[in-house]
Amino acid sequence: MEPGQPGGSGPAEPGPLPRGVRGAGPKASASPPSGAEAQLQRCAPAVAAVLPAGGRGERMGVPTPKQFCPILERPLISYTLQALERVCWIKDIVVAVTGENMDAMKDLIQRYQHKRISLVEAGVTRHRSIFNGLKALAEGQRDAQLSRPEVVIIHDAVRPFVEEDILLKVVTAAKEHGAAGAVRPLVSTVISPDADGCLDHSLERARHRASEMPQAFLFDVIYEAYQQCSDYDLEFGTECLQLALKYCHIKAKLVEGSPDLWKVTYKRDLYAAESIIKERISEQIHIVMDTKEDEEHIGHHFEEMLKNELNHVKVTSGSLCHPGRDLQQIILEQCYNFICVNVKTSEFEETQKLLDVLTESNISILYPVVVISVHFLDHKSVPIGQKMENLMQIREFAKEVKKRNILLCGLLIYCPQEKQKLQDSLRRGAIIIATLIKERNSGLIGQLLVA
Ligand SMILES: Nc1ccn([C@@H]2O[C@H](COP(=O)(O)OP(=O)(O)OP(=O)(O)O)[C@@H](O)[C@H]2O)c(=O)n1
Ligand SMILES: O=C(CO)[C@H](O)[C@H](O)COP(=O)(O)O
Incomplete structure (x- = not known):
C-alpha cells in the first residue's frame, strides 16, 4: 500500500517538480517521459533527506524518547517518515538513531513498510547526528546504496506535518541560494535578560522570525560547513543555516x-499532534448498506440523516453486493471510517464482508480504521432477547479485528412508530457515530451502543 500524508485528506499525489529536481511521478514511471520532462530529469539534482532522530526528549519528561512516543499507537517518527517518503523526488532518507534504539527503528521500518530509509548512528548532539547523516551520504555508505546528492533536506524527526509544498519550496530556493529554511512569525516577543535577571532589551517582534524545519542546502555547502565547524558549534549550535553562513x-x-x-x-504537543491526525482521518465516511431495494426502509432515512448531520465531512455510500461506488476506490482514497447499515438481518454477515475487504486491503497498517455496525430495533423485530444474543457476538468480532487495528463498535437504533420520536432516535444515532469517529477510542470497541 502506498502511504499517504499523515492523516492527510487524500492519497499521496506526486506534486510538481522543483526547477531542476529529478522526479518520478506516475506518468514518468508508467510511460516514457516527454521531451521537456526528459530534459528536466537530465538537469535535475538528486535530493536526499537527513533526519536527526537521536535525541532523548528531556523536555517531554517521559522515559521514551519523544520520536518513539505513540500517537494512535504508532510512533511519532513513523508519521514524519511517511510524510517524506510520499515525496517521490526524495531519493534517500537517512535517519540518525542511537545504538540502543537501532533495533526498535528497524522493526518500525518493517512494520509500517517504510521505504528508501537508511540508518546511521546518532551523535551526542543534534549537530553531530546530522553530521553523521551527511557523512553517510558523502561517502556513499550503506553498502553503496546511498549516493552523494546535489541537494540535501534536513528535517527533525519530531515535526510530522511537513508537506510536499514546503519541501519543494526549500529545495528550489536552496538550489538557487545555496541554503534555505522554513520560518514562522514569532508567537511571543524575544527579550534579553541582563546578569541580574532583569530586562536588558527586547527585540522588535515584527522584524524577527522563528526558524523551523525543513531546511535544504546544496550538499557541498552544508557538508563543507560541518567539516569546518568547531567543536563548540557541534556541541552547542542549534542552527544549520548559521553554519552555512559562518563557514x-x-x-x-x-x-x-x-x-x-x-x-x-x-x-501537550503530542496531544496536539494526535488531534490534528484524528481530525484529518475523520474527513471521510463511507456507508455500506445490505440492501438498496427497500427505499422506504428506515436504513435509508438513517443514511439521509447521517448525510445531513455530518455535513462537515464527506459522506459516500454504496453496497457490497450491488454495483455502486467501488469500495476498493474508497479505500484507495484513504477513507478510514465505515458504517455498515444492516437492514435485512440482525446478523453480522454484511459487517463481516466489509471487515474482510478492509483486512485484506491493509489500510489499517498506518491508521486505526473505525467500523460501526448499525442495527435497528422496531416493532417487527424478532424477539428482543434473541436479537440481543445475536448482536452480542460483536464482542468477539471486535476482539479479532482489533489485532488488525480495526476499531469495531455496534449501534442499535430504537425505532418507535411515532415519527418525531423516530427522528430523535436517528439523530442520536448520527451523533454517536460522529463521536465514535472523532474520538477513535479503542476502549469502546466491541460495545453495543443504543440510540
Ligand atoms: N543528540 C541528538 C539530539 C537531538 N536529535 C534530534 O534533533 C531533533 C530536534 O531536537 P530536539 O527537539 O531538541 O530533541 P531532543 O534533544 O530529543 O529534545 P530535548 O532537547 O527536550 O531533550 C529531534 O528529532 C532529535 O531526536 C538528534 O538527532 N541527536
Ligand atoms: O530550532 C531549530 C531551527 O534551527 C532546529 O529545528 C532544532 O530543532 C533546534 O533543536 P534544539 O531544540 O535542540 O535546539
Whole structure:
C-alpha cells in the first residue's frame, strides 16, 4: 500500500517538480517521459533527506524518547517518515538513531513498510547526528546504496506535518541560494535578560522570525560547513543555516512555512499532534448498506440523516453486493471510517464482508480504521432477547479485528412508530457515530451502543 500524508485528506499525489529536481511521478514511471520532462530529469539534482532522530526528549519528561512516543499507537517518527517518503523526488532518507534504539527503528521500518530509509548512528548532539547523516551520504555508505546528492533536506524527526509544498519550496530556493529554511512569525516577543535577571532589551517582534524545519542546502555547502565547524558549534549550535553562513558565507533564503511545522517538544504537543491526525482521518465516511431495494426502509432515512448531520465531512455510500461506488476506490482514497447499515438481518454477515475487504486491503497498517455496525430495533423485530444474543457476538468480532487495528463498535437504533420520536432516535444515532469517529477510542470497541 502506498502511504499517504499523515492523516492527510487524500492519497499521496506526486506534486510538481522543483526547477531542476529529478522526479518520478506516475506518468514518468508508467510511460516514457516527454521531451521537456526528459530534459528536466537530465538537469535535475538528486535530493536526499537527513533526519536527526537521536535525541532523548528531556523536555517531554517521559522515559521514551519523544520520536518513539505513540500517537494512535504508532510512533511519532513513523508519521514524519511517511510524510517524506510520499515525496517521490526524495531519493534517500537517512535517519540518525542511537545504538540502543537501532533495533526498535528497524522493526518500525518493517512494520509500517517504510521505504528508501537508511540508518546511521546518532551523535551526542543534534549537530553531530546530522553530521553523521551527511557523512553517510558523502561517502556513499550503506553498502553503496546511498549516493552523494546535489541537494540535501534536513528535517527533525519530531515535526510530522511537513508537506510536499514546503519541501519543494526549500529545495528550489536552496538550489538557487545555496541554503534555505522554513520560518514562522514569532508567537511571543524575544527579550534579553541582563546578569541580574532583569530586562536588558527586547527585540522588535515584527522584524524577527522563528526558524523551523525543513531546511535544504546544496550538499557541498552544508557538508563543507560541518567539516569546518568547531567543536563548540557541534556541541552547542542549534542552527544549520548559521553554519552555512559562518563557514561558507551562504545567506540562506527564508521561506514562510505553515503553523503545522512546529516541533513536538512538550507532552501537550503530542496531544496536539494526535488531534490534528484524528481530525484529518475523520474527513471521510463511507456507508455500506445490505440492501438498496427497500427505499422506504428506515436504513435509508438513517443514511439521509447521517448525510445531513455530518455535513462537515464527506459522506459516500454504496453496497457490497450491488454495483455502486467501488469500495476498493474508497479505500484507495484513504477513507478510514465505515458504517455498515444492516437492514435485512440482525446478523453480522454484511459487517463481516466489509471487515474482510478492509483486512485484506491493509489500510489499517498506518491508521486505526473505525467500523460501526448499525442495527435497528422496531416493532417487527424478532424477539428482543434473541436479537440481543445475536448482536452480542460483536464482542468477539471486535476482539479479532482489533489485532488488525480495526476499531469495531455496534449501534442499535430504537425505532418507535411515532415519527418525531423516530427522528430523535436517528439523530442520536448520527451523533454517536460522529463521536465514535472523532474520538477513535479503542476502549469502546466491541460495545453495543443504543440510540
Ligand atoms: N543528540 C541528538 C539530539 C537531538 N536529535 C534530534 O534533533 C531533533 C530536534 O531536537 P530536539 O527537539 O531538541 O530533541 P531532543 O534533544 O530529543 O529534545 P530535548 O532537547 O527536550 O531533550 C529531534 O528529532 C532529535 O531526536 C538528534 O538527532 N541527536
Ligand atoms: O530550532 C531549530 C531551527 O534551527 C532546529 O529545528 C532544532 O530543532 C533546534 O533543536 P534544539 O531544540 O535542540 O535546539
